[in-house]
Amino acid sequence: MRRFLKNETMQILLIALTTAIGAEIKVYPFHGDYFRMGLGASTFLFFLLFMRHLPYLKIGIITGIFSVCFQGTEWLTHSTPLSFTASLQNNVAAGVYYIVFALCMDRLRTTIHEYNPLRLGGLVSGIDLISNGAELFLRCLLLGVNVMEWDDWLLLVILTVVRSYFVIGLYSSIVIGQMRVLHAEKEKRMEQMLHVGTGLYGETFYLQKSMGTIEAITEQSYILYSKLKEENLERYGQEALSIAQQIHEVKKDSQRILAGLTKLYDSEIVVDMSLAEMLGFVVKANEKYSRMFQKKIKFTTDLDTDYRTGDFIPLLTIVNNLVSNAVEAIHEHGTIGIRVYEESVETVFVVSDTGCGIRESHRSIIFQPGFTTKYNESGVAAAGIGLSHVRNIVHSLGGEIAVGSSEEGTGTTFIVRLSTLKIRSASSAV
Template sequence: MQTFIKNEKLQIFVIALSAAIGEGFKINPFSGDFFRIGLGVSTFLFLLLFMRHLSYIKAGILTGLVNVAFQAGDWMLLTHSFSVIESLQNNLAAGFYYVVFGFGMSRIQSRITEFHPLLLGGIVSLIDFVANGTELLVRGTLLGTTVFEFHAWFVLLITAIVRSFFVIGLYSSIAVSQMRFLHAEREKRMEQMLNIGAGLYGEAFYLKKSMDTIEEITAHSFDLYRKLKEQSLTSHSQQALGVAQQIHEVKKDSQRILAGILKLFDSKIIVDMNLSEILHFVIKGNEEYSEMLKKTIRIEKDMGDDYNIKNYIPILTILNNLVANAVEAIDLQGTIHLRIFEQDNETLFMISDDGKGIPEQDKDIIFEPGFTTKFNQEGIAATGIGLSHVRDIVRSLGGYIAVKSSEAGGAKMVVCLPTYELKKGG
């Protein structure tokens, strides 16, 4: 297979051989064996459309030669005549068809993908008609038959149109299927990249906070070292200095890690995204998450104005966390509703579910680090940094987050962010 892909001569030979074999399935629109229409032409055109890297002229010449050889041999077997000259006289014209057709297709080879299918079908029909006409003229010259009959040329025109549009239609349907498959693959990779980016953003956000804390601890440790030294507590002061130095090393390591993470999602090279696109990936990702948890959850959306986002990673991180929490709050089946709209220069995100809800006594502390209601099968509590993480990101964007009771009986998370912080060019 690798040899076939790399060897263009072999590919051209396969085209020529396939077209010659296809010519074995033919119809005779005129009386006798004067003119034949076979599937070889359709096969030839179909393969040319999918092998645009090849030389169409070379393919036409080789296909013409192979086709003449096949038809001449077939003619000898049918007529029981082994006259090479007579055989060529009756079949040489078929080779001219492929040469002319290959030349004509080479004129549009670089623009095939640019043409609308209907326009491409019309152009190919014209090329096919000219090639068929050339074959008819050459055959008439060699055999001394009349070729200027309206009926003959009309049949050629209809044949060219039907054959060309049939092949172009088949080619277009396959091309569309390929494009859909590629689009689905690209969307899948995009979703994976978005999830990775959102995860990295969260880690980078907390790492920055940790570095600020480390900086404060380093300053306090060094201040403690100075005070102990002033009191002549040499051994204790050296211990404090050692702690300060070790914390400083941790800070430098954290800086290196943060720099590496930031390189992985440089916001300057990330593609633009609209709110609707972000919502699409959030819904799709969490539908898959609910399936993984073996839950039947329907996620509905209600969206107002759509606009381009400056930096989609924080929004994706916020929505992913909140919708994932809603998925986890629902037992086996339920509904999650996402509503996004603008109000007084602010964009509001409302995520509600019909899960078990949040007790009133917990609503004031759910955003505190360490608070959690999630436990694994071993009874070990989760870290409880999810909602505190979301709150910190929301605050960094100049907004706020609140929790309310949902009309459906579960919880409703309300995130309010300044639109100018989100909208690109806003």
């Protein structure tokens, strides 16, 4: 069925059939029944707006034929004798309406999306009026009826404008709805990409750090082997050499893993991002995080500067880690503020909260690996690598991180200073 509907000819026939049926729901705006207006025109316009990949003129001709055939059946059902020729003469003008309408709309087909609804409605109203004028003119010629009176034209203009703007309004509403859905999907995809990206960045960062440690251990093991050999401790020397060789294998495996992660990281993240966009994702993610803990937290952002950066993944990791820590530090309700400003040659990120604060005795050790004040319901301590991870990333960007002075119980403020020149994209123009 889907393949059947994808066929161009079947799509055109479906448009023509639906329009012809819609045209049977009609009103007679003038005295007598020589001119009628039905839902066919609105249906036809609606299809043309959404089916711009189809040839408009071909649609107009086939729809005109269908319309004449449908309306021409009156010679079979008319209460008084009516010849087929008379019926055709009475209805052929209706078919001309669709041909003229399609011909005029074809001029707009490739640029419809460029017009705002108000202007598009005006253009379509003009096309509708021209098409109705062509139909009326042909009826005058075929039926010998004069309908060119001012009050009739005024009524015709009002009806065409109302009808055109109604369809354009409906079309615009549907398009806006589709755009919102696409935007939501794009934003969701971006969140997923950033989540993967930050995870990959963290894993890559620590794997690179581990590579240095592995290299140092390999070198020390080989030095130990050399010393043991000089001391005629051959058996122990061989064990040290074996350890060095095994560590070397671990190093090669780690290099392969690092290469794979780096390739995946590079393929996932190929764009830059503004600081405002980055903070938007941080706030959105942590709003969900706070709701998970059933906490009522107000998030505020204050950007005194904004530019695009290619280092948004490490920046996102830094700020997101600090904000998520702030969420955990707040008991039931509170406020978390994020401020970004430039000071001399540095960009400063400030994350503050109204949580439980940090003890003075802990300030000198909070960035050490393993330090934590978080315990689960079973009393098991957390890993305590969050702030040390943040500090390592900050240092890798050539920056500094510090905790602001505040009394215990009055909240915490973290201040990150990074070189603007280092993190700002060369083509930044926010």
